[in-house]
Amino acid sequence: MFASEFQEGFGTWMLGYAPFGGGEVGEIAAVAAEVGDGGDDAFHQAFVGLGDRLVAEADTAAGAGHRASASEGYLRASVAYATANRPLFGTPVDPRLLVTHRRARAAFEAGLALRSTPALAFDIPFEDAVMRSYLLPAEGCENERRPLIVLVNGYDATAADLYFASGVAAGRRGYHCLIFEGPGQGSTLYEQGIPLRPDFERVVSAVIDHVADQAIVDEDRIVVSGWSLGGHLAPRAASGDPRVVACIADPGQADLGAGLGGFLRLLGATEDEARDPLNLDDAAAARLMAVIEGDRRLRWSVVQRGFWANGVTDLRSFLRRTAEFTLRDRLDRIRCPVLLTRAENDPLAAGVGAFAVALDAAGVHTTVIDFAAAEGAGMHCEMMNRSLLNRRVLDWLDDVLAP
Structure with missing residues (x-):
């Protein structure tokens, strides 16, 4: 859709949210035409324009008493604003990113408040951080005691990403969900400058502490589910709680x-x-950084995003920080069934087979579900067929919790 391959990855990401109300093909095509051959500024402005238009329509619908239309408009606007911010990642934080992120959060919370089953928004304190969080009651079951899925994000993502990626589908299936922006994610990174941390079990345990005593939460059926980097952080959480x-x-x-x-x-x-x-010695680090700096996508992934989210400023620190994210010597602490997904063309899924073998050896009941390119689900996080991902994952969870 987009003239720039770099922009294509950002601009079409929200199409994966379309089945859950997070985007429309026609809207994205119109934005792509508006951006044309423009750069990052044009991309940002076009998606902000889409968000502003959706908010204006939602305001009109809300004023006329059309709660459902208003909710849908606000929620979709939150994704448009978040998409606008992707090329602006990095430090020092671009002032435009903060302005647009605040619009995104306001729109997201306005949309949640108008749902037929309203969500509860609150802050969870954690050390020096304040984690913006949302308890999403299952559709039509807002007063029922039911299982809770704690949804865990990856790099830099916002609560709205998790809402559309998994929260909507889980809520329709009868699961309450808790989504939050932890260290290195959403507002905790953007506004507080707090980076990712390897001991994410402490983060998730603080989240569970905060919501486990809610009347609607079945504290005997608490699940953690992570996507992208959350595919590491969720098992890490299970190893510690x-x-x-x-x-x-x-x-x-x-x-x-x-x-x-x-x-x-x-x-x-x-x-x-x-x-x-x-x-790496100085010469090697400098040579490899020159390669990264010379590739627009790599520079965004490593410098703008990776350095920022991890709180580092150079390649060697980034590599060392990344190596700290490991489950070595912790697998035998996992006491629950684990589901691993593996998309055919996702480089981050390359180690799933070895991970499953290690978990089995540690006595963990492990299941692997594969997703193929022929199913339209072979990419990272099965992004262009999240419906299929959610069906298979939630079927597995239904069976696990059935007894």
Whole structure:
């Protein structure tokens, strides 16, 4: 749709949310035509314009008493605003990103408040952070005691991303959901500057502490489910909190450091450098950074996003920080069934087979569900067929919790 391949990845991401009310093909095509050959500024302005238009329509609908239309408009606007911000990632934080993010959150919360089953928005304190969080009662079951799925984001993403990726589908299936913006994610990163941390079990345990005593939460059926980097953070959470009775990792990732050598080879590293990625000398680090800086997508992924979300400022610190995200020596602490997804063309899913073997060896009941390109679900997080992902994952969870 977009003239720029770099913009295509950002601009079409929200199409994955279309089945759940997060985007429309025609809207994205119109934005792409407006952007044309324009750069990051044009991309940002076009998606902000879409968000503003959707908010204006939602305001009109709300004023006329059309709650459903208003809710849909506000929620979709939140995704448009978030999409506008993607190319602006990095430090120092672009003032436009903060303005647009605040519009996105306001629209998201306005939309949630007008749902037929309204959500509860609140802040969860955690050390120096305040994590914006939302308890989403299952559709038509807002007063019933039911299982709770704690949805765990990945890099930099917002609560709205999780809402459309998994929250809507889970709510329709009868699950209450808790979504939050932890360290390195959403407002906690954008506005508070608090980066990711490897010991994410402490973060998720604080979230569970905050909501477990809610009357509608069945504290004996608490599930963690993570997507993207959350495919590592969710099992990490399960390894640190015995209240978790099932874990979903999309895709399953046991040790982020295991992929660093392959990443460096793609940048042109020597075999010796790739075998020892945590000890690059100055010359090697400078040479590899030149490759990263010369590729627009790589620069965004590593420098703008990776450095920012991890709170580092150079390649060697980024590699060392990444290697800290591991489940080595923690697998036997997982006491619940685990589901690992594996999309055919997702590089982050390459280690799922080995992860499953390691979990089985540690006595963890493990299931792997594969997703094929022929199903339209072969990409990262099955993004262009989230409906299929949610059906299979929730069927598995129904069976696990049935007894």
